[in-house]
Amino acid sequence: MTTYHFIGIKGTGMSALAHILYDSGEKVQGSDVEKRFFTQEALEQKNIPILPFSEDNIKDEYTIIAGNAFSDDHIEIQAAKKNGNTFYRYHEFLGEWLKQYTSIAVTGAHGKTSTTGLLAHVLNETYPISYLIGDGTGKGHVESKYFVFEACEYRRHFLQYEPNYAIMTNIDFDHPDYFTSIDDVFDAFQSMADRVKKGIIACGDDEKLQQIQAKVPVVYYGFADTNDFQAQHVNETENGTEFDVFVRNTFYDTFTIPVYGDHNILNALSVIAICHYEGMRAEDIKNISTFQGVKRRFTEKKVGNQILIDDYAHHPKEITATIDSARKKYPNKSIVAIFQPHTFTRTKTFLQEFADSLSLADKVYLCDIFGSAREESGKLTIHDLQRLVDDSTILDLSHTETLLTHSDSVLIFMGAGDIQKFQQAYEEQLTKHKNNTKLKNA
Template sequence: MTNYHFTGIKGSGMSPLAQILHDIGHEVQGSDIDKYFFTEKPLHDRNINVLLFDENNIKEGMTIIAGNAFPDTHPEIVRAKELGLSVIRYHDFLGDYMDQFTSIAVTGAHGKTSTTGLLAHVLSGYSPTSFLIGDGTGKGEEDAANFVFEACEYRRHFLAYSPDYAIMTNVDFDHPDYFQDIEDVFDAFQTMAMQVKKGIFACGDDPYLQKIQAPVPVLYYGFEEHNDFAARNIEKTTEGTSFDVFIRNELFHRFSIPLFGDHTVLNALGVISLCHYEKVPADIIQKGLETFEGVKRRFTETVIDGRIIIDDYAHHPTEIKATVQSARQKYPAREVVAIFQPHTFTRTQKFLQEFGESLSLADQVYLCDIFGSARENAGDLTIQTLADIIDNSHILQEDSVDQLLKHENAVYLFMGAGDVQKYQEAFERKLK
C-alpha cells in the first residue's frame, strides 16, 4: 500500500485517478483551490480527504502525483523535493500504471467521454475493468483485467500513452488556442496511432481517420458500406435506436440502445467493434448497452412540472447539432429551446458562423455571456456578435430566466463547457 498525495486533486483526470487508487486499497489524499468543482463529489463519497493547497500537507513517506497545471515552483512540489519525495506528473503516472492491464484509450474530437463510459460499462459485464472518465468519475477493481481511459488530444496530452488499443471517434478542428488547423489536429492523432500496440478501431465515415497509418491493424466502423463494422437497418423511436451490425457484410447481431441521435449509434459501434475483437459475446454486449445510464453532463435529463431540462457539455458546433438531433428524436412533439454559453473567446471567434448555423437548428435560441479563459484577450467580441447572426435569438442573464417560462411544451437544452449550469439552476428555482 502506498500513501499518495494529489496536488490538484479536483482536475478532471486527477480526481478519477485518485478514486481508482483509493478503490484498490491505497491511502489517498489531495489538495486544490477553495472552489467547488463537480469532479469532487466522488472524492467526498469515498471519504477521500480534500485539503486546500498548503506545503504542510506534504509529509514524509508520501508519493506526490502532480497535475499538469502546477509548475515545479508550486509550494507543495517544492516541499516534496526538499523532503526527497517522489513527484510524478499525472500523465507519466498514468502511462506507467496502465501497463499492467489490457489498456484501451478512447480519443477523438467529440464523443470521448460518452464512449469511454459506455465501453467501461459494457466491458465490466464481462471481466473486471478499471476506468478513468473525463467527467470526473473513476473506479478501481482490485483484480482488473482491463483499463479503459479517456485520452485527450488537447496540447497533445495523449502522446504520454502507449495503449494496447485505441478507439478513435473523429477528427475535427477544436481548441484553436492550441491547434493551428485541422491538419495539425490530424498530425496529433497520426502520432498517437503510431504508439498503439495491438489495434485501432476508428470511425471510417471520418475522412481524416480513413488516412490513419499505424503499425497495428486499423478496423473501421460506421454507417457507410466500406466499414468492417457497419450499422444498417436503423430504426429510431422515442425510446431509443435499434440497428443491425454487419461485420464485413455478414450479419453479426441486432442491437438496441436507449440513446438518441446518429452520434450515439457511432459511439456504440466503436464499443461493439472492440468488444467483438476481445471475444465478448453479443448477448453480454447488448445487456451492457441497454443498462447504460450515461455519463455526467451528456444529455442529462431533469423533469420539473412537465418541462424537460437537458444539461449537455456541447461546446462545439458539431456537438450542438448532435444534441439538437437527439432532442428531436426523443421529443418530436416538443419545441426545442437552446440555451447556449460559448466557451472561450478563441473558439467563439473561430467558429462564429458554424455556431450560428448549428444553433439555428433549434426552434428558439437564448445566449449567455461568453465564458472566457484567463489566458485570452476578448478583443471586440461579445455575445451580441453571435446574437446578431442568429434570427430571433435573445440574450439571457441569470436574473432574466423568467423569459424561458413562456415555452410551455418545450425541451430546454442548456449547453456549454463553462458554468452554464448557473442559468439552469436559476431556471429550476423559478419552476420550483
C-alpha cells in the first residue's frame, strides 16, 4: 500500500486532501512547522502522524504531495527529488484524483469556501460524496458519486483541473502580488472555462462573468431577471433569509438559508442551480436550510451582550459583505470592526477601498499588517490605513481590554493572517473581567 506523505500537512487545502485520502482507505502522514493550526485537531483525531520537517521523513516508497507554500529548495522537497520519489504539488495531485468522479469545481474571487461548503452539505445529505473545502475540511467516500472542491485562481493553479462542472461566483481583482489587472484575472477565468467538460454555473449579475466564452452550456444565476435562475421576494426573518427561486421566469420553489446578506443568497442560488441541473428534487435541495457554515466565515460566539465574530474577510468587498450580514442579523447592535490587513501588496493596492469598506462599521480597530514571506514591506505601515479611516484606533495585542467598552455590540475580527490571536487575547480579558466582577460582588 502506498504511503502519502504531505509536506505542509497543516495547510487548509493540504489537510483537507489528507482527510480525503485517509477516508478513501489510503495510508497518510505529513510534516509541518511546530506552530499549532486550527486544522490540526481533526488530523489528530484520525491519528494521522504530523512530524517536524526532516529529510529523514522521505522514504523511497512514499508518494510525496507538497504544499504550494513551500519552494523547491525546502529540505524535504529536495530529498524527494534526489530520491526520485513520485512527487506532486498539491494542485497537480488534486487534478489527477478528481478524474474518478463527477467533479464540481467552485471558483471565484470571493465566496469560494462558503459555496463549496454549502454545496457539499446539500449533496452529502442525498449521495455518498467526497469534498475538499478551503477551511481545511475534507471527506472521502469510497463510493463517491460527486467530488466537490474549491479551486483557487491564485497563480492560475486551477488550470491543473479539468472538472465536469464549474461554479463561478465572481471575477474581481485580488492577489496583486501575482495578477497585474482585472483583465489578467479575467484571462485566468477564461482559461479555466475552456477546461470545463459539462457545464458552467456563473453569476449573471457579474459583468465580467457575462463575458466568459465557453464550449459548454453556461447557466446564469442572480437577482437580475435576465438570469436562468433568479431570486425574488427576499424576506429576512429571525432565523435567516427566505426567497423564491424562478427558473427561466417560472416559479420553482421557496428556499430558506440560515444566514443574511445578498452574497449568501447568490451562493445559495449557485448551489440550487447545479443541483437542479443534475436532476435533484427540490425537497432534497431544501437541505440548504440546515447548513451550519464553514470555519472562519462569520463564526459566532455570544459573550454577555457582545457577539464575537471570526471572519476570513481580507478584501474590501468581503469586508463590506461581512458588515452587511452583521447589520442585517443584529439591526439593534453597534458594529465594531477589528481588522488585520493581509499582505503589504494587497493593502497598498486597495488602501482607499479598505478605508471605505471599514467605514461602514460604527467603530474601527486596526491591527498591524500581516506580511507574506514572499514580499517586501516597502514603507507601508498600518498608520497609512489609519489616516484614511476616521476615528480608527490601533489595537495592541497586550491591551485588548479596550474592547470591553463596547458592551452591546457585535465585534467582527477580520483577516486572513493570525487575527484569531487578537480574539483569543480579548476572550482571556473577558474571563478576567468576569472573575474580577464576581470577586467585587462577593
